[in-house]
Amino acid sequence: MDGNTGIGRPEFKNHERQKLARGRRGIDESAPGDRPGDRSRIREPRAFRDVVAMPGSVVTVQLGQCGNQVGAELFDTLSAEIDAHPPRDRAGIRRAFFREPHRDEHDDDVSGASTSYMAPVARAVLIDMEPKVVQASLRRAKKTGRWRYDGDRTLAFQSGSGNNWARGYHTYGDAVRHDVLDLVAKEAEACDHMGGFVLMQSMAGGTGAGLGAYVADALRDEYPTSTLMNHCVWPYESGEVIVQAYNTLLTLSSLLDSSDGIAIVQNEELHQVSLFFIFVWAISMTSCFVHRRA
């Protein structure tokens, strides 16, 4: 196994670089048309469908409990939204986030309907210290019947990071580097055109924050020209974890080096929006009830 990957990886890296180089050239060619004043390269406007037919594929890395849960929710949303597109556009857009399952692929043994076997597979790598979170995400996806995760793209251990950023970054990071990069490489290799990575994590804990920051660094080393975006959940200020101030700042400071863009999503505000959801829902239910009685 080790010998195998040792031979396989350098070849893949060159191959991937060529792909990336092609992708970049393609983008650069059309860029001058964007500058005001440069009118020489303007092309005929095309229909929306032609313009968006081939978005670059995104490989998602879900880290820690929060990252895995938000990630599963993201693929669920994407899957539903892709179905809202006209049938002729769906396949092209789906390719950006999902890949077609292989017939010979090992099906994970998580219980679920066998009809989901041929469902599209999320271009995702799932990482957590505790297997139960990863298993829950796999099960949840499979239950939808519309999409699923690849059970071979997961990495889990039997111990937690104890909400210690340093433990997640230094101690576990070095230990899992090879395995993580191997999983990500397999997923990236499955893309015709790789558009970049999205890493999903929380900032307060040990695994998503500490190991997540390590994985971002490792991906930056391994894929220097790829776009790397981080979706980070900012903790409640009242405190979920006693050392969250340390963990959050260590994560932020580390990602400043590796990430191309750090989207910070505050739990406090997500909470407020959800509360508003419930409020509106309750109001509409109440008025339905009143109408029915009237």
Place this chain on the structure above:
Amino acid sequence: MKLLGVERPTFGDMNAVAASQLAGVLLPAARRDPAGGVPGGGGSGRRIANLHDLSMDLCCHAKTRLLSLRQTPTMPRESVEFTTFQWPSLLKRARQMMLTGTTLEEGLDWGLEPGSNATRAGGRVATKSIASMLFLRGRDADAADATPMADPRLYPTWSPSPLTVGWSPVRFHGYEMCATSLTNCQTACPPVGRMLARAYQMRDAGAYLHQYAEHGVGVDGFEEAFGRCEDVLAAYRTL
């Protein structure tokens, strides 16, 4: 907390909100001019190459890479069919959310004007943005006038192309129209500042430092991390 006898939101509810914001950005969209009208104009209609453009348009400097996601409207699916949507009001709201530095569309401070500072606006400070990407999805998304979001007073003068607009005719989340924005702005700075204050307090008390030292993050490591976060705040403060 209980509201009308309904329980507090679960993490599942909150994750769904976060996923919806992110999907609103990641799904394909074509470029257009802020004023609307896809034909004509340099580069209009060129597809947004997903993540690559996000990083090129929004994050040109190493120290200013903090992004905020916003989406409007936000409402349960059950309420969508009873709601009328209008692009002008949606985009006005999107702009005010950006200006007040909130991701909540309820309880907006409508009195705050671009460019106001603490002395003029009674303690309220307008949030500045470096650059923003706006994704319009749904009916007439190709023509809706997004110029309020392109107001030069929202951005520093040196920002080369502050607003990128993408559009798609496909409805999002069942909404007749929906605006999602990803903005490089000062929104995340106050929380970072508060987190720093808390971290300094804990460090000065020597709290839990030994647990980090055991795994290779010593006092110097903390010092460096805090310093870099201070640098980020300083970079955003000069906008």
